[in-house]
Amino acid sequence: MPIELKNVTYTYMKGTPFERTALKDVSLTIADGSLTAIAGHTGSGKSTLVQHLNGILHPTAGEVLVDGVSLAGKGKENLLARRQVGMVFQYPEQQLFEETVAADIAFGPKNLELSDEEIERRVRSAMEFVQLDYETYKDVSPFRLSGGQMRRVAIAGVLALEPAYLVLDEPTAGLDPQSREGLLRRIAELHRKKKLTIIFVSHNMEDIARMAERVVFMHDGRILVDAPPSEAFFADKEMREAGLAAPPTVALLSRLRDAGLAVEEDAFTADEAAKRIVKAIRKKGGATC
Amino acid sequence: MSFIEIKDLCYSYSISPSENRMALNHVNLSVEEGEFVAVLGVNGSGKSTLAKHLNAILLPTSGSCCVAGMDTRKPEHLWDVRQTVGMVFQNPDNQIIAAIVEDDVAFGPENLGVPSDEIRSRVDEALKAVGMTEFHGFAPHLLSGGQKQRVAIAGTLAMRTKCLVLDEPTAMLDPVGRKEVLDTVRCLHRESGITVIYITHFMEEAAAAQRVVVMEDGKVVEDGSPKEIFCHVDAMRKRGLDVPLAAEIAWRLRKQGIRLPEDIVTDEELAVALCR
Numbered sequence: 400m401p402i403e404l405k406n407v408t409y410t411y412m413k414g415t416p417f418e419r420t421a422l423k424d425v426s427l428t429i430a431d432g433s434l435t436a437i438a439g440h441t442g443s444g445k446s447t448l449v450q451h452l453n454g455i456l457h458p459t460a461g462e463v464l465v466d467g468v469s470l471a472g473k474g475k476e477n478l479l480a481r482r483q484v485g486m487v488f489q490y491p492e493q494q495l496f497e498e499t500v501a502a503d504i505a506f507g508p509k510n511l512e513l514s515d516e517e518i519e520r521r522v523r524s525a526m527e528f529v530q531l532d533y534e535t536y537k538d539v540s541p542f543r544l545s546g547g548q549m550r551r552v553a554i555a556g557v558l559a560l561e562p563a564y565l566v567l568d569e570p571t572a573g574l575d576p577q578s579r580e581g582l583l584r585r586i587a588e589l590h591r592k593k594k595l596t597i598i599f600v601s602h603n604m605e606d607i608a609r610m611a612e613r614v615v616f617m618h619d620g621r622i623l624v625d626a627p628p629s630e631a632f633f634a635d636k637e638m639r640e641a642g643l644a645a646p647p648t649v650a651l652l653s654r655l656r657d658a659g660l661a662v663e664e665d666a667f668t669a670d671e672a673a674k675r676i677v678k679a680i681r682k683k684g685g686a687t688c
Numbered sequence: 689m690s691f692i693e694i695k696d697l698c699y700s701y702s703i704s705p706s707e708n709r710m711a712l713n714h715v716n717l718s719v720e721e722g723e724f725v726a727v728l729g730v731n732g733s734g735k736s737t738l739a740k741h742l743n744a745i746l747l748p749t750s751g752s753c754c755v756a757g758m759d760t761r762k763p764e765h766l767w768d769v770r771q772t773v774g775m776v777f778q779n780p781d782n783q784i785i786a787a788i789v790e791d792d793v794a795f796g797p798e799n800l801g802v803p804s805d806e807i808r809s810r811v812d813e814a815l816k817a818v819g820m821t822e823f824h825g826f827a828p829h830l831l832s833g834g835q836k837q838r839v840a841i842a843g844t845l846a847m848r849t850k851c852l853v854l855d856e857p858t859a860m861l862d863p864v865g866r867k868e869v870l871d872t873v874r875c876l877h878r879e880s881g882i883t884v885i886y887i888t889h890f891m892e893e894a895a896a897a898q899r900v901v902v903m904e905d906g907k908v909v910e911d912g913s914p915k916e917i918f919c920h921v922d923a924m925r926k927r928g929l930d931v932p933l934a935a936e937i938a939w940r941l942r943k944q945g946i947r948l949p950e951d952i953v954t955d956e957e958l959a960v961a962l963c964r
Binding site: 676 | 730832937958
């Protein structure tokens with residue numbers, strides 16, 4: 400079952416001089432098992448949008464349904480619907496607080512009033528998934544870990560809630576290239592192996608181009624583009640309007656094209672881009688063009 | 689003596705009563721006045737610890753760190769060191785304190801006891817240098833991340849700092865904000881000859897520097913021009929780092945037998961080499 404946003408409008412500080420409408424009549428359906436990226440410049444409404452996905456914010460008008468159930472109600476059914484959606488905030492490692500890694504990850508499941516055995520099973524499985532060895536790390540203070548490891552602990556804490564949908568806000572911000580690569584691989588695996596529906600917000604066009612099946616560009620509280628990467632990143636006019644830049648591979652290849660090399664521009668990894676260039680050069684029949 | 693002279697610097701802190709960790713391990717580094725140096729390294733390699741020594745937020749456990757001839761360990765130098773070296777951190781929201789942009793920029797010089805008409809001219813000058821003049825009366829929370837970082841930079845300029853140390857200033861920004869901040873820093877370096885130490889995980893930003901220093905396990909392990917550093921794609925990967933996209937693609941193309949110069953770092957250079 401999908402997450403559905405139906406004509407959602409959200410206004411901050413309504414009725415005050417600071418009133419600002421951050422979402423304007425947004426409709427969006429996130430299909431089960433999909434991997435969607437949301438991009439847009441600061442203030443475009445993307446964070447407001449994702450905060451609607453598990454009921455942190457409720458629409459000023461319109462509604463949000465998870466598996467057909469509105470997130471707005473106060474009933475048991477509405478609570479369960481909100482729990483379906485796990486949320487990893489920006490810099491989630493800032494929210495770590497427990498004395499040990501295992502205790503921090505167990506905090507969420509404990510609040511679900513699960514049995515001790517079930518909690519331990521979930522902690523083990525979440526740690527295994529983010530590749531932190533249970534025996535090595537369970538009793539370590541999370542504050543002794545590297546930035547990349549701390550972020551993995553924080554993500555494990557959300558995975559231990561076993562949500563059906565996972566929302567990540569800027570999951571790779573501030574990570575070094577190796578940690579970033581590792582984290583993206585974990586997220587792709589969650590999607591592939593555990594069939595989790597994933598929505599992630601990112602400023603990094605390279606990450607989006609490589610990972611997402613579907614790209615949503617936000618601008619001024621509205622959805623400007625909603626398409627697969629192969630189309631979205633070539634909507635030049637809309638990308639400029641949204642204040643976004645093409646992924647580096649696309650920018651590089653179009654620079655080469657401008658310089659006179661007849662190269663196809665739809666490559667999202669360095670490997671693919673190199674292949675496109677080799678193909679273009681061989682076609683021309685020279686070592687360089 | 690160089691503008692920044694770090695000699696055999698070690699910094700260790702205790703992680704438990706019986707165990708110390710060496711965050712910096714016999715670091716030697718000299719930076720001349722007016723240089724633009726990028727510092728790369730994986731999380732935990734010692735980059736930020738090193739940066740914090742440059743304006744005496746941290747003091748060496750052993751060895752020394754001298755800035756403009758002043759030893760940071762000498763308490764009588766503390767204020768002069770802090771005035772010489774301005775720091776800009778990752779999160780713009782943690783370093784802006786006033787309710788109005790120009791008050792925030794004036795905070796530093798006010799604390800130095802600068803006369804008020806002099807403060808006025810310094811604030812105007814600093815906001816102009818970062819292209820934020822028209823926002824002087826704004827509340828900071830109404831600015832974008834890139835604009836906030838430029839205000840933070842203006843705050844250090846108003847102190848008449850000679851050296852700007854930026855610790856991942858663009859990590860939390862969108863692409864537009866990232867470009868704003870990098871362009872501002874490049875412009876200040878070019879126009880006012882300010883010394884820049886720029887810590888980043890973005891290899892394209894590092895390629896804009898004159899010199900790249902790579903840190904690993906608390907040591908400086910590479911030190912050279914962007915071209916010298918980024919042509920070693922395998923070595924950088926092994927360190928858990930990356931190279932700019934153009935350098936990586938040139939490396940892949942060379943492996944495919946396409947003849948290209950060894951020192952390609954920017955898209956422009958690759959275009960010229962491929963299409964000359």
